[in-house]
Amino acid sequence: MAKELKLMKGNEAIAEAAIRSGCDGYFGYPITPQSEVMEHLMLEKPWEKTGMVVLQAESEIASINMVYGGAGTGKKVMTSSSSPGISLMQEGLTYLAGAELPCLVVNVVRGGPGLGTIQPSQADYFQATKGGGHGDYQMYVLAPASVQEMYDFVFDAWDIAFKYRTPVMILSDGAIGQVMEKLYVGDYVPRWTDEQIAEKAPWAAFGKPAYRDHNIITSLELDSAKQEAHNHHLQAKYRQMEREDVRFEALDTEDADYLLVAYGSSARIAQKAMQLGKEKGYKIGLLRPITLFPFPTKQIAELASKVKGILSVEMSAGQMVMDVKLAAENKCKVEHFGRYGGIIPTPHEVLEALENQIIKG
Amino acid sequence: MFNPDIIKPENLVYKRTNVLTDAVMHYCPGCGHGTIHRIIAEVIEEMGIQDKAICIAPVGCSVLAYNYFNVDSLGAAHGRAPAIASAIQRLHPNHHTFTYQGDGDLAAIGTGETIHACNRGENIVIIFVNNGIYGMTGGQMAPTTLLGMKTATTPYGRCVELNGYPLQITELLADLPGTYYVTRQSVQTPAAVRKAKKAIRQAFENQKNHKGTSFVEILSNCNSGWKKTPVEANKWMEENMMAKYVPGDIKVDGVKVR
Structure with missing residues (x-):
C-alpha cells in the first residue's frame, strides 16, 4: 500500500x-x-x-x-x-x-x-x-x-x-x-x-428485495425468555472478544520488578517515567492495554505473579485500576496514581508515585 | 349456496395488500392504527416501492409497526425516528424512508428531532398519528391532550396552570422552510380514509421527486384511553379534537394554504 x-x-x-x-x-x-x-x-x-x-x-x-x-x-x-x-x-x-x-x-x-x-x-x-x-x-x-x-x-x-x-x-x-x-x-x-x-450485512434493513423476508432492526423483545436468550447471545459475543481480540503492548516486562499499567496519553508518560526509573537502577516494565474492553486480564495476571508491585497510571481518580486489581488477584500490591480534572501528570510525578507507593511502600 | 365460480380475477374488487404481513395486529378494536397501516401499505404497493421503503417505527402504541409492514424496518428510541430517517435517506437518496410516530413520540420527547429534520428539509415522509393521549403506557396526558380532557395524569382534566397548552406542532412545522407538504387528515369515515390515503400518496410522490419533508398528521381515536366505545370515540373526536386540530391541507407544494 x-x-x-x-x-x-x-x-x-x-x-x-x-x-x-x-x-x-x-x-x-x-x-x-x-x-x-x-x-x-x-x-x-x-x-x-x-x-x-x-x-x-x-x-x-x-x-x-x-x-x-x-x-x-x-x-x-x-x-x-x-x-x-x-x-x-x-x-x-x-x-x-x-x-x-x-x-x-x-x-x-x-x-x-x-x-x-x-x-x-x-x-x-x-x-x-x-x-x-x-x-x-x-x-x-x-x-x-x-x-x-x-x-x-x-x-x-x-x-x-x-x-x-x-x-x-x-x-x-x-x-x-x-x-x-x-x-x-x-x-x-x-x-x-x-x-x-x-453479502456482508444480510441482516441489514436496506430495502426488502423480493428474495427475502423483511429485515427488522430493533432492541425490543417483549417475551422475557427470548430476551434472556438474546442476552446470552450478546454475552457469548463478549466472551469471544475476550478470547480472540484482546490487544496490548508490553515493554520490558520480561524481567521487570515493577510494572506500570497505563493506556493512551498516560502510557506515553509512563514510558518516559520508566526510562527515568531505569536511570536510577529500577527494573520497570510497562503494560499498555490497547483494548480496554476486552481487557488484557490474562497478561496482567501472569505479570502479577512475577513482579513486586503494579502501579496503574490514569488521568482519573482511579477507574482502570479496578480492572488491574481484579486481574492481579492480590498476587502483588496494586496501587493507583492519577491526576485529573484536566491535569496531565509529569513523568517525574509518575516515577515518584512508583517509588513512594510501590518500591518503598 | 357458495358458488365457486365467483373466485375469478375479474370479480376481485378488494384484496389485502402484500405490503402488510400476516401478523395479527395488537391494536385495540376500533383504533385507527390498523386503517392507517393499511392505507400506507396500499400506497407503497401501488407505487411499486416495497423494495425501497424503509419504515422507522416509534415507541408507543405502534412500537411493533415493523411486524406489520412488510418492508425493511427499524425500531427507534422514543422520539428519535426523524433523526434516524434523516441519515437513512441521505445514505439512500432514492429510497423511501418514512417514520410512523404518535403524538407523545413526535411532539414531546422527539420535538427537537422533528423540528430539525423538517427544518433541514430532509427528503422523508413523516406520518404523525395524533390521538391526544399516551395510549401504550395507559392513557397519560400527551402534548396534544385538549384542555379539560381527563387522562391518567390529568385526572381532573388538563388545565393550563398545571399542564400548559395543547401543542399544535403541525401548524408550527408548516412555518419551517424545509417542509414541502403539511396536511392533517383523519380515518373515522370511509370518505376520510380515502382522503388520508390520497395525502399519503402525495407525500410519497413528493419524496420520489426529492421535494423535501412531507408531513401527514392523521387524527385517530383512542377509544381505550378515552374510555369510550369506538363509535362514541369517533364522534367525540369530530366534535372536540377537530375543533382544535382542524383537518385539511396546511402547506402544499411548499406554500402555506392556511
Whole structure:
C-alpha cells in the first residue's frame, strides 16, 4: 500500500481515516476538544471524493440516532464527541448494542464531571467499559496513544464492528486529539457497494428485495425468555472478544520488578517515567492495554505473579485500576496514581508515585 | 349456496395488500392504527416501492409497526425516528424512508428531532398519528391532550396552570422552510380514509421527486384511553379534537394554504 507522510492533529487523523477507510457517513455535533473531526471532514468534502455523507446534527442525541439509522442499513457510519456529548449518546449506544449494529464512536475525553473542563482526561473509562447506558452490554473499546493510532484504529474499528455486529469506541483524550504528529496515511479503501452490503450485512434493513423476508432492526423483545436468550447471545459475543481480540503492548516486562499499567496519553508518560526509573537502577516494565474492553486480564495476571508491585497510571481518580486489581488477584500490591480534572501528570510525578507507593511502600 | 365460480380475477374488487404481513395486529378494536397501516401499505404497493421503503417505527402504541409492514424496518428510541430517517435517506437518496410516530413520540420527547429534520428539509415522509393521549403506557396526558380532557395524569382534566397548552406542532412545522407538504387528515369515515390515503400518496410522490419533508398528521381515536366505545370515540373526536386540530391541507407544494 502506498504510504504518504502527513502532519496532523489526532482529531484530523480520525477524519482522514474515515474518508480513506470507506466510511459511508459521519454524523456529529461540535464540542471541544474534538471539533476538528467534523471541521476537517467539511473542508475535505468527502461526498465529492468517495460519496461519504457528512451531516452536522442538532445534538449528540440526534447524531447517535443517525448512526443507528445508517448502521441499521448496513452502512459504515460513525460519530465523534467528547465526554458531555458522549453522555448524551448513552441512550443510542445501548440501543445500538441491543440491536447489534456495527458502528464507530470516538470519544476525545475531557475532564468531568458535568461540563467539567476542556482539558485532557481519562475519567470516562467506567462509562466506556462498564456500559454507560442501561442493560447488560459491552462495547469494544480501543485506546490510541498516538496520532498514527487514531488513524489506524478507525480501519480496525470497521473490521471489529462488522465481525461482532457491535458498536466500537475509540477512547482517546484531549491530548491525543489536539497534538500534531507525523502519520502515514494509506490508499483510499472504496466504500462497500450495495451488493457487498447485501453479502456482508444480510441482516441489514436496506430495502426488502423480493428474495427475502423483511429485515427488522430493533432492541425490543417483549417475551422475557427470548430476551434472556438474546442476552446470552450478546454475552457469548463478549466472551469471544475476550478470547480472540484482546490487544496490548508490553515493554520490558520480561524481567521487570515493577510494572506500570497505563493506556493512551498516560502510557506515553509512563514510558518516559520508566526510562527515568531505569536511570536510577529500577527494573520497570510497562503494560499498555490497547483494548480496554476486552481487557488484557490474562497478561496482567501472569505479570502479577512475577513482579513486586503494579502501579496503574490514569488521568482519573482511579477507574482502570479496578480492572488491574481484579486481574492481579492480590498476587502483588496494586496501587493507583492519577491526576485529573484536566491535569496531565509529569513523568517525574509518575516515577515518584512508583517509588513512594510501590518500591518503598 | 357458495358458488365457486365467483373466485375469478375479474370479480376481485378488494384484496389485502402484500405490503402488510400476516401478523395479527395488537391494536385495540376500533383504533385507527390498523386503517392507517393499511392505507400506507396500499400506497407503497401501488407505487411499486416495497423494495425501497424503509419504515422507522416509534415507541408507543405502534412500537411493533415493523411486524406489520412488510418492508425493511427499524425500531427507534422514543422520539428519535426523524433523526434516524434523516441519515437513512441521505445514505439512500432514492429510497423511501418514512417514520410512523404518535403524538407523545413526535411532539414531546422527539420535538427537537422533528423540528430539525423538517427544518433541514430532509427528503422523508413523516406520518404523525395524533390521538391526544399516551395510549401504550395507559392513557397519560400527551402534548396534544385538549384542555379539560381527563387522562391518567390529568385526572381532573388538563388545565393550563398545571399542564400548559395543547401543542399544535403541525401548524408550527408548516412555518419551517424545509417542509414541502403539511396536511392533517383523519380515518373515522370511509370518505376520510380515502382522503388520508390520497395525502399519503402525495407525500410519497413528493419524496420520489426529492421535494423535501412531507408531513401527514392523521387524527385517530383512542377509544381505550378515552374510555369510550369506538363509535362514541369517533364522534367525540369530530366534535372536540377537530375543533382544535382542524383537518385539511396546511402547506402544499411548499406554500402555506392556511
